[in-house]
Every structure is written in structure tokens, then in C-alpha cells.
Amino acid sequence: MLLQVKNLRKVFTVGLIKRREIVAVNNVSFQVKPGEFLSLVGESGSGKTTTARMVLKLLQPTSGSIMFEGRDVLGLRRLEELRGYWRQVHGIFQDPYASFNPLHKIDRVLNQVFTLIEDSGVDRESMIKEALREVGLPPGDVLGRYPHELSGGQRQRIMVARCYLLRPKLILADEPISMIDASTRASILQLFSKLREEYKTSVMFITHDLGLAFYVSDGILIMCKGSLVEQGSPDEVMEHPQDPYTKKLREDVPLLYKKWDGF
């Protein structure tokens, strides 16, 4: 097992005088196998991004455990241990624009990857160029340019190019295609499939898009109000949903080949 999450819980305390507790993630357990594509599906506020942030060790859980390749992730404290973990578990976020500093050329976001790679003897420039070619970006078109000069699709590809440099074992992709035009979406998804074929990379898609989850993943986890309400293969979850929330979600998603009742 690559990743094993058990009884993960995150409680936020809000308010200065009148303190109130919000349970953002409640007793969430799941596991990811090597080479597996998993989708964590939920609407805004369901706790899916909070879960991803805890797995990425950007946020400390209130309780629960996260094991990566049998090692306790929550116990990692020293910087080099953390760097080692982030090299293997990498995050890609919804709006790639927010991941770039608008004042720096995009070369920087690629060069930063090398702070996670210990080997200092590598030829950075040729590695970056190779990674860019892997994701279908001619290096001459993007290197030396500023984030605003690139399209949303190109920025998203650069984030995937970072994965080609790092070759992580697990990618957490938070809404990786929601900002991208429909016609170029498939090509981004193909990049993830290529990583899986070449390096057995696992991907966890964090998304509200049930169609995407159904189409790309081996397994779907449905999250609602902080809890996992259902998990199974895409066909099980879509054809025979057990939980009332999943049933409602399935009824409310607009389909291409079937009209809603009364519409």
C-alpha cells in the first residue's frame, strides 16, 4: 500500500469570545495503491481540500494517522525528512496562476523543484527542457516568459512538468482541469496517464466534477460535510449508489444522454 489514511479528523476552532468548533474532516479513512487513480469527490465545503492539505502535510490533523509506504507521515519533523516526503507526494492546485509569482519568470517555478532534489550534479537546464517537451510545451515558447503571458492550459502544463522533474509516487491534484477549456482538458489528463504508465505514479484527484471522476479513476470516494459517505469503483458508485447523498448527487448532475424529469 502506498498511502494509508486512518480516522483522519480536523477540527477548526473559530471565534475569539464565543468559541465554536467546526469539524472540517471527520473520521476519514482510505488507501491508495501504487499506480492507482482515485477521485475524492465533494462539493465546496465538504472537506476534500482540507483532507488533501493534511495528506500533503501542509496542515496538522487533530487526530488520526497517515502512513506513506509504511512510514508515519505525521511524525516527520526535520526539514530534510519533509523534503523527502514532498519529493514523493506532490500537490497540484486548482488555479495554477496562484502557484506562480507574477513578478518572476516561469523558469523559477521549475527551478524550485531542485530544492527538493538532493543530487546537485544534475544538468538542470536540460532536465527542465526535457520535462517541458514531455508535457507538450516547446521550451523556447515558455522559458523566459512571465506567468501572465501564458494561457491557463500552458500554466497547468507547467505544473505537470514539475511532476516530470520530481517523479513523485503520489500526486494530489486539486481541481486540475476546472480552469481549463473543454477542448484542452483531455490532453492534461493524458499527461497523468503517461506518468502512470512510465513511473507507476498514483494520482488522487480532488474534484467536484463527478463526470471527471467517473471517467478517469479506478476508485471514487464521495465526501459530504466532512465525512466519507461512500466509496467504490466508478460503476458501483454511479450505478448502485447506497448513500442518500450520492443518490441525490447522481440525480442532480446534468447528463448528456438523458434529460432530467420535468425538464
Place this chain on the structure above:
Amino acid sequence: MALLEVQHVRAYYSTRKGYIKAVDGVDLVQEKDVITGLAGESGCGKSTLVNTLMMNVKPPLHLMEGTIVLDGNAISKMDRATLKKKVWGVLVSLVPQSALNALMPTKRIIEYIDDAISHHMAVSNSEVASMARRRFEELNLPVETLTLYPHELSGGMKQRAVIAISTLLNPRLLIVDEPTSALDVSTQKQVLKMLLDLRKAQIIKSMMFVTHDIAILRQIANQIAIMYAGKVVESGSATDLLYDPRHPYTRGLMNAVVTPEPEVRKRGLISIPGEPPDLLEPPKGCRFHPRCSRAIETCRSVEPPLVREGSRHLACHNPLPA
């Protein structure tokens, strides 16, 4: 006679680098009692088009050419004051894309309604209040909403309130621009349901629905027009366009839709190579030709006109076989 007729409309944004040709020669007809879906990717000019066809044109946007006739009135020749008084809100209402954030946080919902109506009629505050209350009841919206501030409403409730306000004067045409893209699927369905309720109650008979989400159009649109790089490339009945597209771009868009259905998994997800063009300098000939697998020599030099083909309109030199 059609409710809205748009002929050869060009609307450009002037910038220091030149004109951005966001709407570049569009012909479009909106029939009465029909929901038309206007679809296309981001930056294809669909929001600019709907603003132009109700003559909401302010610099840097300029109407360069074309005529727009709405319900028998040549609105492309009217000045802003006349439009405000006689057209907007009465003949046509637009619910803009950012409507969820358009409400001022310090005003109660009822104050908006007061403002909206006082532009068009001389009525007292209490008359406005009872009009609003009746309309909210008609649409099954909680009447208490009227006295609340925008931040006290959920996203879906806010959107429904904005639509209710925009349709208070029963405009002949309602235009909604991406009304559901920021909402959860269940809330999205409620908003779409409300739009259909407006039609059932005969408050709004004709509607134009702008979206990038083809599956939503499948649910509510009768007619669909597909836009690419400032032009309409194909239009016709929703079933014709969705299940039997003739323009390679329309087919490309359909192939990129992923919904949780076995048919979609069987078909696969196919992308269109490349990216939409820069509208400062769109490609010569057919604007889609650099990305098109069916492009022939003519496509590179001659711009295809939008012509009638049976029950649809199509702008393509080498369309898919029927």
C-alpha cells in the same frame, strides 16, 4: 417574426495593441418562446456578444458594424438614455456572469427592487413591495428574503433573487450569462428549475442561456448556437447539434464533455489539439483551421460564411457528413 435579429454584428475592444475582435461578424436569430443556448469556450466572445445584442456597449467596447432589431425596435440606433428607459429591464434583461457579487453588501434586497423599478415607472415604495412579494411567492422563493442583506443569502438563493429582480418587469427576452457555474450541482439544478418555472408561469417566454457546459444545455435549451473565436460556427436545434454535429469544432466540444454516463466512457475523451487563437490577430480563412483535422486548402484562405443547411446554419468548407 423573430424576437431578436442580429445581423453582421462586429464589436471590438480597443486596446493599445489594436482591436480585440471579440464579436466579428455574427448573425443570430432568437425566436419567440424558445430557449437558445449560446456555447463556447472561455474567451470566444459569448459574453461580449450578449452584452452587444442588448446594446450594453461601453468603451473600450465599440459596436463597429451591424444591426440589432429587438421586438421590432432597431436598438442598435438608440442612445443610452433611450435604451435605459425603453429597452433594458422592459424588453430585455441580462443577468450578468458576476451577478452573485453584483449586490452591494449594504443594501437590502427590496432596495434593489425599488431602484430597478423606479427607472421605469412612477410607483410608491409600498406598491413596489407588494409587487415584489407577489413575484417571490409566484416563484416559491421565501418572501423573508426581501428584507435580508446579500451576505445573509446562500449562493443559490442570491442567484435566484437576482433572476427574480431582473424579471420583475416581465421582459420579452431574458439573457442569463453562466448563471450556475459557481454553484454546487444541486443548487445549480434549483436555479435551472426556477428558469423553467418562469416560463411555465409565462413571465418569461424567450430566453438566451450562455454557458460553457454542454450538459446543462442538453437539459434546458431548444436551440443551440456554438461560438468560436468571435463567430457563430453552427446553430440549430439542440438535438441536431448535440447528437449530429456537422462542424468539426462542435463535434470537438461534444467529444470533450465528460458526464458520468456509460456512453461517454465508450466514446472516450478526445481533445482538440492546440489552443483558441488570440483575438487581436485571429487566423486568416476559417479561424478554426489551425486546429481542425478536416481542414482543406480553402480553409486557410477563405472565411466560410454561415449558410443554411437544412434546419441548421453552418460555417464550414468541409463539414462532417450528415
